[in-house]
Amino acid sequence: MAMMEYIDAIRLAMKEEMERDDSVFVLGEDVGVKGGVFTTTKGLQDQFGAERVLDTPLAESAIAGVAIGAAMYGMKPIAEMQYSDFMLPATNQIISEAAKIRYRSNNDWNCPVVIRAPIGGGIFGGLYHSQCPESIFFGTPGLKIVAPYSAADAKGLLKAAVRDPDPVLFFENKKCYKLIKEDVPEGDYIVPIGEANLLREGSDITVIGYSLPLHFAMQAAEELEREQGITAHILDLRTLQPLDREAIIAAVRQTGKVLIVHEDNKTGGIGGEVAAIIAEHCLFDLDAPIFRLCGPDVPAMPISPPMEKFFMLSKDKLKAEMLRLAQY
Amino acid sequence: MESQGTVETVNRHKQLGLSDGQVIDMYRFMQLGRKYDERSLLLQRAGKINFHVSGIGQEAAQVAAAFALDRENDYFLPYYRDYAFVLTVGMTTRELMLSVFAKAEDPNSGGRQMPGHFGSKRLRIVTGSSPVTTQVPHAVGFALAAKMQKKKFVSFVTFGEGSSNQGDFHEACNFAGVNKLPVIIFCQNNQYAISIPAHKQLGGKVSDRALGYGFPGVRVDGNDPLEVYRVVKEARERALAGEGPTLIEAMMYRLSPHSTSDNDLAYRTKEEVDENWKKDGIAAFRTYLTGLGLWSDEQERDLVAEYNLELKEAITYAENAPFPKPEDTLLHVYDESGLKGGA
Numbered sequence: 001m002a003m004m005e006y007i008d009a010i011r012l013a014m015k016e017e018m019e020r021d022d023s024v025f026v027l028g029e030d031v032g033v034k035g036g037v038f039t040t041t042k043g044l045q046d047q048f049g050a051e052r053v054l055d056t057p058l059a060e061s062a063i064a065g066v067a068i069g070a071a072m073y074g075m076k077p078i079a080e081m082q083y084s085d086f087m088l089p090a091t092n093q094i095i096s097e098a099a100k101i102r103y104r105s106n107n108d109w110n111c112p113v114v115i116r117a118p119i120g121g122g123i124f125g126g127l128y129h130s131q132c133p134e135s136i137f138f139g140t141p142g143l144k145i146v147a148p149y150s151a152a153d154a155k156g157l158l159k160a161a162v163r164d165p166d167p168v169l170f171f172e173n174k175k176c177y178k179l180i181k182e183d184v185p186e187g188d189y190i191v192p193i194g195e196a197n198l199l200r201e202g203s204d205i206t207v208i209g210y211s212l213p214l215h216f217a218m219q220a221a222e223e224l225e226r227e228q229g230i231t232a233h234i235l236d237l238r239t240l241q242p243l244d245r246e247a248i249i250a251a252v253r254q255t256g257k258v259l260i261v262h263e264d265n266k267t268g269g270i271g272g273e274v275a276a277i278i279a280e281h282c283l284f285d286l287d288a289p290i291f292r293l294c295g296p297d298v299p300a301m302p303i304s305p306p307m308e309k310f311f312m313l314s315k316d317k318l319k320a321e322m323l324r325l326a327q328y
Numbered sequence: 329m330e331s332q333g334t335v336e337t338v339n340r341h342k343q344l345g346l347s348d349g350q351v352i353d354m355y356r357f358m359q360l361g362r363k364y365d366e367r368s369l370l371l372q373r374a375g376k377i378n379f380h381v382s383g384i385g386q387e388a389a390q391v392a393a394a395f396a397l398d399r400e401n402d403y404f405l406p407y408y409r410d411y412a413f414v415l416t417v418g419m420t421t422r423e424l425m426l427s428v429f430a431k432a433e434d435p436n437s438g439g440r441q442m443p444g445h446f447g448s449k450r451l452r453i454v455t456g457s458s459p460v461t462t463q464v465p466h467a468v469g470f471a472l473a474a475k476m477q478k479k480k481f482v483s484f485v486t487f488g489e490g491s492s493n494q495g496d497f498h499e500a501c502n503f504a505g506v507n508k509l510p511v512i513i514f515c516q517n518n519q520y521a522i523s524i525p526a527h528k529q530l531g532g533k534v535s536d537r538a539l540g541y542g543f544p545g546v547r548v549d550g551n552d553p554l555e556v557y558r559v560v561k562e563a564r565e566r567a568l569a570g571e572g573p574t575l576i577e578a579m580m581y582r583l584s585p586h587s588t589s590d591n592d593l594a595y596r597t598k599e600e601v602d603e604n605w606k607k608d609g610i611a612a613f614r615t616y617l618t619g620l621g622l623w624s625d626e627q628e629r630d631l632v633a634e635y636n637l638e639l640k641e642a643i644t645y646a647e648n649a650p651f652p653k654p655e656d657t658l659l660h661v662y663d664e665s666g667l668k669g670g671a
Contacts, residue, residue, distance in 0.1 A: 025476065051476055057506055062465050062499035069469020072454060089495070096459045105447045105455035106438030107660040141661045165663040
């Protein structure tokens with residue numbers, strides 16, 4: 001085990017995969033000489049050279065589209081979108097192309113591309129450096145979508161994504177980059193795509209979510225147990241597509257009360273699909289209505305501190321909602 | 329067979345390094361594309377197939393470009409009018425008919441995609457889609473892979489002049505120019521994007537845009553296959569020498585309506601179309617070959633008979649071939665050897 005930040009784990013995963021396989025390469029804006037605007041790719045160009053850590057022109061559709069072409073040839077590109085807010089010019093390449101290449105060619109071609117993009121707010125990024133665009137891509141068969149919560153998962157999921165024969169969107173949480181510092185297993189391991197992870201066992205309520213808000217849920221759960229004797233069962237989806245249906249159903253059956261959390265806004269968010277899975281498979285195991293705690297249905301997060309705080313989830317917001325569910 | 333130039337016809341192909349046999353083959357592929365296209369149109373009109381999108385008027389340039397490429401090593405990213413191109417790089421009329429009839433054996437897509445959406449890993453024809461111009465960044469990606477892996481191939485991508493206005497064209501050209509990648513970007517300017525004529529589509533020349541990307545842009549008469557051959561061959565040599573991309577704008581005319589769902593006389597005149605039939609590259613090339621004594625009316629009759637028979641057999645085969653199983657709709661969303669991925 002080695003103590004490291006979430007961002008270090010992502011960088012280490014890329015470094016190890018590039019050492020392992022010379023068809024792996026990184027491309028994106030400012031990823032090379034600068035090492036990324038967040039330092040996610042820092043040091044990689046020194047080790048692997050300017051061709052394998054490629055600074056690209058400022059054009060997201062080309063970053064995705066060129067990566068897709070290289071992937072069809074047999075390379076393993078890791079394309080970085082500087083902020084997920086800026087990846088929408090690449091949606092046609094991601095949804096019309098990457099997602100459909102295997103299907104439309106009847107399994108003749110495939111597209112093993114990884115597209116990394118930082119999501120989430122709480123960094124005074126305003127409307128266009130804070131968004132969570134998961135729901136734009138969710139529900140597009142042919143894509144896999146992962147969103148790690150921990151540093152260890154970030155490393156293992158990114159390595160799995162690089163080795164996956166299909167396109168994977170890797171949504172890393174930029175607030176987690178430096179906030180999360182924890183033990184990460186050393187050496188080569190993967191976290192399988194498609195498997196949720198039980199973070200905490202409990203018997204009163206179930207919380208299901210992904211990425212940053214689960215840290216608030218874990219803190220709130222500690223306090224609720226200490227102060228009120230309420231125990232929370234917390235499931236990290238880790239992979240958003242395909243969802244781990246069995247794990248969701250099992251986690252709900254454990255307590256009969258479920259709170260779904262994500263920072264992406266509520267309407268059309270992934271929580272709606274999780275709620276539908278619960279309604280289809282274990283409605284009669286429920287002892288309370290399904291609760292959802294999400295970002296508000298506004299276009300994006302404002303920069304003004306009180307407004308950003310209002311938008312963001314927090315330990316206190318989680319705790320209040322978890323308590324309300326426990327007492328229902 | 330060594331041809332003799334007559335007073336009227338000067339042998340132009342010899343100096344390009346093309347043998348008499350090669351130019352005859354070029355002509356044969358042009359006619360194959362044309363006959364395939366005409367037959368597909370008839371099949372649609374007869375109610376046998378649902379849809380056809382035509383490439384009539386563009387065959388001469390398509391075949392010439394294919395002859396200038398390395399058909400054993402290069403990667404091809406054609407667009408939906410490129411029947412003559414894909415036939416020249418190795419697809420068969422039977423395979424195209426299987427696609428038209430949307431049968432399971434269709435190598436392009438297993439009956440999933442519309443006709444004209446080519447793909448064959450075996451032939452290095454990269455699978456394409458309907459949103460136009462998305463293939464141009466893909467071609468740049470193949471060229472990037474060639475550079476990174478130090479492989480001696482180029483990628484060749486085609487699209488129409490309407491498509492040249494998409495952002496992906498610009499983003500891909502710029503990326504290729506910055507990195508000096510071995511890609512040939514080949515615009516088939518057929519004067520129409522469905523109903524929109526080129527003068528409403530373009531404020532200038534597509535080929536002139538290359539200046540801004542830092543590589544050569546060449547405009548060429550697409551009805552002159554020997555000129556197209558020359559410029560594509562030069563572009564390929566530049567690419568392999570590490571000198572980067574070339575943008576080629578081949579001028580031609582879409583002699584057919586946009587597709588079987590289109591009535592082109594709603595937006596252009598019969599006189600205009602008739603005028604352009606007179607410039608048809610296939611007819612001109614036949615005249616050239618005949619003038620050199622390389623082609624005769626008898627050979628033409630034999631060729632037409634040969635293609636009629638080939639197409640008849642292809643259609644019979646494709647008509648009788650099984651459809652995909654309905655439940656195969658569910659296959660190939662992801663790699664099926666391990667749905668969890670990673671391991």
